[in-house]
Amino acid sequence: MDRFEEFVSGSRVHGPGGFADEIERLAPECGCPECPTYNDCSEGAGERLYCLIGRSFGCMTENLGCACSRCRLHRELGLRHDEYCLRGPEAAQRFERTLP
Numbered sequence: 001m002d003r004f005e006e007f008v009s010g011s012r013v014h015g016p017g018g019f020a021d022e023i024e025r026l027a028p029e030c031g032c033p034e035c036p037t038y039n040d041c042s043e044g045a046g047e048r049l050y051c052l053i054g055r056s057f058g059c060m061t062e063n064l065g066c067a068c069s070r071c072r073l074h075r076e077l078g079l080r081h082d083e084y085c086l087r088g089p090e091a092a093q094r095f096e097r098t099l100p
């Protein structure tokens, strides 16, 4: 298992609330608010942590670049991808790359 897989399985050890607790703990550290693609709509909706939660609910209108590679959580969680607000979370992007 790599770091991301360990994080996901570790958070689930604590039951259905475990992952939600991790989301709440990590949300303030998400670097998305510093990204040019992040906008007033996503801020108003309280969107964060697209890498774990999933893509934006319709707020992203234009890709103006991605700050994920400069985010501390990107390194700490061993993430491989980016543009999560537009392309979906890390788990989904990993799965998509396994498809023929």
Ligand code: SF4
Pocket: 029, 030, 031, 032, 048, 049, 050, 051, 052, 067, 068, 069, 071, 072, 073, 074, 079, 084
């Ligand atoms: S990797 Fe990207 S989406 Fe995930 S917490 Fe960091 S800035 Fe936010």
Ligand code: SF4
Pocket: 031, 032, 035, 036, 037, 038, 050, 051, 065, 066, 067, 068, 082, 083, 084, 085, 086
């Ligand atoms: S996922 Fe990447 S592109 Fe989207 S808002 Fe966060 S840093 Fe910007």
